[in-house]
Amino acid sequence: MPSTSVRALLVRGMLAGLVAGVFALAVAYLIGEGPVDAAIAFEEAGSHEHGGEELVSRTLQSTAGLATGVLVFGVAIGGIAALAYCVALGRIGRFGPRATAALVALGALLTVYVVPYLKYPPNPPAVGDPDTIGQRTTLYFLMIVLGVLLAVAAVITGKRLAPRLGNWNATVAAAAGFVVAVGLAFVFLPSFDEVPKGFPADVVWEFRLATLAIQVTLWTVFGLVFGHLAERLLAPATAPGSTGAPTATTTATR
Known part of the structure; x- marks a missing residue:
């Protein structure tokens, strides 16, 4: 182009x-x-610290x-x-x-x-533990990277399978592979429940x-x-x- x-x-x-x-x-x-x-x-209802002035008002935020x-x-x-x-x-x-x-x-x-x-x-x-914010942020961006890479891999796989399986079957196979790969990432990456x-x-x-x-x-x-x-x-x-x-x-x- x-x-x-x-x-x-x-x-x-x-x-x-x-x-x-x-x-x-x-x-x-x-x-x-x-x-x-x-x-x-x-x-605010559960906080016992009422000192200090708000740097940015809620209205402005x-x-x-x-x-x-x-x-x-x-x-x-x-x-x-x-x-x-x-x-x-x-x-x-x-x-x-x-x-x-x-x-x-x-x-x-x-x-x-x-x-x-x-x-x-x-x-x-x-909601969320301040001590884990760095780890949670890193894992979140890792999931974004994995999602993008797995989607690109699914598109490439689908195109390569299309001549043998046909467009529909190749698309279904590539999508299924994407879902399985994402599911495995969900299983092996740590989870957080900090409510x-x-x-x-x-x-x-x-x-x-x-x-x-x-x-x-x-x-x-x-x-x-x-x-x-x-x-x-x-x-x-x-x-x-x-x-x-x-x-x-x-x-x-x-």
Whole structure:
């Protein structure tokens, strides 16, 4: 792919990530802040240390701080996903720009979030032992790396099996191998259960559902927006006044 097209896709990916971040921000504010406030209230009720002044107010954290974090994250993952799209386009099957964008978004959601989420689900404030935060963070990122590598291996395996088994059977076999490999990682990696005694179970559940909804919204919107922008860039242009037959010039050369 020409470097000009890669740059154009990178810019569009970051733009799509920004748009997706706006939608994810709305979800985070509407359904994510409630469980966080409940967790903070539980933490404060059980704390006997009332000295010291809060460096950043809760109001600022839930508005400007939340917006900054989510939008910057959206732009960053949009750029990374756009680069992954450049690698995947034309190499994972006969999919057009929109379909490839949808598959990249789905793959990112699955490997970067769902797989680590199932092993190490996120916890609200006041949940988790501070002494194990380093180990938990390391293992979480290890699950992300494993998820991505296993997904890439599954795609390569499926493509190699396709000539012998057919596309459908090869896809099923590769997906089954991915699930088995992830399951083995779940079994052998350590687990953590650090919910404090008396902590409301519904708050943990609502917080985890909220984080999942944020990520699903983020990647769904990104896939739709980036797919549209990528198709406009890469699909053959239609000459004005023609009957709809594409010309040889693509929008990527604009």
